[in-house]
Amino acid sequence: MRLRDSLAGRRILVTGVTGFIGEALLRTLLVEVPDARPVVLVRPKAGQPAADRVLRLLRRRTFAPAVEAAGGLDRLAGRVEVLEGDLADVPPLPRDLDVVVHCAGEVGFAPPVQEAFAVNVVGTGQLLERVLQASAPGEGREAGRSGVHYVHVSTAYVGGRRRGPVPEASVEHSVDWRTELDAAVRLAARLEEDSRTPAVLARLNAQAQALHGRAGPLTVAADAERRRREWVLDQQREAGRQRGHSLGWTDVYTFTKALGERVVEEIGAPLPVTVLRPSIVESALEHPYPGWIEGFKMAEPLIMAFGRGELPEVPAAPDATIDIVPVDHVVNALVAVCASTPEPGSPQYLHVSSGARNPLTIRRLYELVRDHFLAHPFDAPDVGPLPTWEFPGAAPVERRLALSEKLHAGAERALTYVPRSERVRGWSRDLDRLGTRLEVLRRFSDLYQPYTQSELHFVDDATLALHRSLDPADVPALGFDTAAVDWEHYVRDVHVPSVTTPVRKQDELRRLRARRGPAGVRRPLVPAEPGAAPSDVLAVFDLDGTLLTANVVETYLWTRLPGLRSARAAREVVALAGRLPSMLMTERRDRSDFLRQVYRRYRGADLAVLDELADTVLAPALLGRTSDAALRRVAEHRAAGHRTVLLTGAVEQLTRPLAPLFDEVVSARLAADADGRATGYLTAPPLVGEGRAAWVVRYAEVHGYDLTRSYAYADSHSDLPLLRAVGLPTAVSPDVPLLRAARGAGWPVEVWASRTTLPRRLRPPRGVTS
Known part of the structure; x- marks a missing residue:
């Protein structure tokens, strides 16, 4: 049966539709499954109700085919039921739901530990409790109707820092998510308290005083408080990262996603459950159009930094597989999952990945990205020469980075004692650019190294079987066999151009502003008209x-x-x-x-x-x-x-x-x-x-x-x-x-330069002395 027929009339609730995967899923349901009945859970923002946020979403280019097919924006909006709420306060769900697809989540690599738990663990549990309520027999639920099919979007990296094949199965670990949740909340609160201890405050105050002392005590106090808040945030992020590492995960993201899966397995046991695990989700291969992407994901900062000459080397293994999957493949798999309900108590696990049957190595990715920038370099004054990576290994890269950071810090200290001049201001700009590059390198080294030295591949047998079960007529628009992806075409001709186009537009705008004059220089002041009233300026x-x-x-x-x-x-x-x-x-x-x-x-x-x-x-x-x-x-x-x-x-x-x-x-x-x-x-x-x-x-x-x-x-x-x-x-x-x-x-x-210098000796009138 065609997917559009299988899902006709089904009520499918989607969370996270204002995010990357959720938006793409809603678009696919509206375009490819016109008789489905989507429901979206969206939180309101300040001054913007959830319904207004969804209406704004439907105005995007991604939904243009759906708007046209529906006969207008209002008619399309009428197809989407909006449920106002969020994972922190999930409202009661409609009793006639067939499927809940949970796309929302904290996807950053280094959020504060308590925030990662709040979204990926607590939020998942609260949503599941509401799904169980909606599945219970009673008023509004047809007799004999099976429980709501709960589809959980996780990540292929929940297995942690292991090597070799990763099966499509529950992750084996003995970590208790309730204990870890309680510890994370207490630790975050303790770090907040620690930031107010005399020792920490004295250090932060001294740093603020050294920079802002001449400006005044209130400026110092404001900067000291800013530093305190940043210290708390940094410590809470580091706490999550280190706890994840200590238990075998790459970061707090994969750690809390793994615990979120355990929540699904425990609380969602009475339900039909599917856990879908994408690897690194990047821009669309074909739908809604080639290269479509919302925001920067994992690979984009690396691509941008490389193209701007800011990434001379990376601590990556050249033969390691970087497991990338286009977002439309992930969404198509989700649509197929919605039409394939497992038995309650027997959750199915699916990897949407590419490494097992169509591996892309780090070195091959580097070559394709370099080919693109050799043919289409960035044209901006702050762009350095395109680097050549030799892949010397993690240890040499870390030694070079640590030395560069030490030299940069020394240069910064020395700069504070040098008398000001245009040359010194030029040095400061150079140091700022170097500091930005070092920050990029440090971020890649700390956060991305586990992913760029990976020695595993995700088994995707069940996912391939699901793809092969599709009606042949569904494959062109809804297929998800990643072995069909041509990496040379996708990386060099689709993905990199799509993510660099906005940056190139910004560079062009900067060039236009530069031709009009130095940035920030205001237009000449308009003389007042004769007899004009006194100005209030x-x-x-x-x-x-x-x-x-x-x-x-x-x-x-x-x-x-x-x-x-x-x-x-x-x-x-x-x-x-x-x-x-x-x-x-x-x-x-x-x-x-x-x-x-x-x-x-x-x-x-x-x-x-x-x-x-x-x-x-x-x-x-x-x-x-x-x-x-x-x-x-x-x-x-x-x-x-x-x-x-x-x-x-x-x-x-x-x-x-x-x-x-x-x-x-x-x-x-x-x-x-x-x-x-x-x-x-x-x-x-x-x-x-x-x-x-x-x-x-x-x-x-x-x-x-x-x-x-x-x-x-x-x-x-x-x-x-x-x-x-x-x-x-x-x-x-x-x-x-x-x-x-x-x-x-x-x-x-x-820069207002003087016309002359004073003479060496200013002579007073004769007889004038003090």
Whole structure:
């Protein structure tokens, strides 16, 4: 009998239809089995009921033939009954179900241990309890009707890290899933508690302080909490991986899938049960169309990294079989299973795999992927040369990787002590790219190595027998004999092109943006119309390192030395040089303390003389040191009607030459004694880090400015809170930490170079000394 006839009128519930296999199964039922009655269990999302999610799913290209055959989207949607719920809260199931196909599951290789158990073990058990209720004789269930056929989608790798043939049978192990579940929940909770112990918090706080100390305590606290949450997640993932390894499985995914099968065998014993075990599921060979895939699966990250030159070698055995199966073969087998009900208490196990009768070795896969990229290389500036794999073995690859990681960490530490420059920013970009490549290699080494060194093959005799039982008319659309797959055609001409096409489109978009100008550079500001109402936009500028290519120590010397006689000036330079290392260490910890140490050296200076020096000597030099690009940007903001603010921790005297360019100047002020001489203290704390952000927020609230439309320009990582306070931030000639933060947030990064340098010796007017 044709499958469409066998399944006509049957109510088939499918879980996981928003996932890869579930979506493909629903599509096949709607297209190839038009008289089946599908039911889908879908959880609602925030603001989106389950029915809306399904309607959105049916609009995809994969369902176009079904929409056309049904006579429209609404009619097709009318064929699909939506049951709202999820595995954490399975609702009562319809009493007239014939088949339940459980496709949903946690399929990541390294989820947190408690999440893997919650979905693959607990969720499976809760669904089975509902299936048993729906199968029980009583109201809504026809007398004499057999129990619901439960079809469980597992994985061929539930057998763990064994070698040789793997039979289509229950996995032999003595692990108690209830004990492991209880232990996993308790362990996850304990790791959460451990993250709050003084030792862990002190370490994470120290790491956050080292990076964000100059920005302020709240920024440090936020980063420390982020690090704590990441630590918990990493520890919970590692706990699952290590527990799986200790019991003979490759990872927590295969471990919990194996325990999920044991749940099926125990709770589902009264039911007709089929366990379907696909191997590595990849893109479609033919249906719904060649190359169809949703998201990246197992092989795609490896293919992408190889094509971009980021995978120089892998810890893989060249003669090992990588067992790949197209998704349409998996789905076709599921449809056939739905029409083949086993006896209750005698579950059937089926492997949908290729290694036993049509093996694809790692080396052959590498050759086919390399052939594709040799003919169709990625065209992007960040793409390296195509690597040549020699397959030296796992141990040499691990030694090279560990050495590279150590060298990278050392380079990162050294970079934090190098003065900023465009060359240093280039080094940081190179280190970031290297770090990304090392992360990819480490991920492959830790997660994928068991799969790429496999010495097993999955027996698929029962699956082949089921395929051979098909009506010949069903084979073209619903066959699943993986021996018929031509790997050269599938890998080189179908799969790799399908997964690289989206990336190539993104590369093309980046090239288009590059031709339009550097990424993130905003369009020129539009000048305000004459007589226009005052703007509600602020434009806030930092001074040192942003408008001026200088630092606080330099500007101190500019301001102070011209007022000293030669001997005192020489002594001041020598004394400052001796203190400079300790001052710079202070600056790395707390910029406010650093500024106070610098400004303490003004003690005894005549403030009137400093003002005169600023107006007569420093003014032309400072304006000469100010970037043309900076001056243009300030002028553009003023022309656009924006209120321009110079916000700096520099002393007031340094801002005097630039004050006419701004509507508001906020700077540090030196305190003076009764004789008008500097005491070495400030009249108020210097505005740095979070203090600047707080000042801008308060200023906007009091005067009615819209920060979401406002601008800020700064160069230092200590100004990260200020830049985050506005909607349109720009990093100007940034230090490495700010550069990375800007790139991560997608902010523009600009370099405003100065026009000239100050003369070596600034000479005061005759007779002017302090």
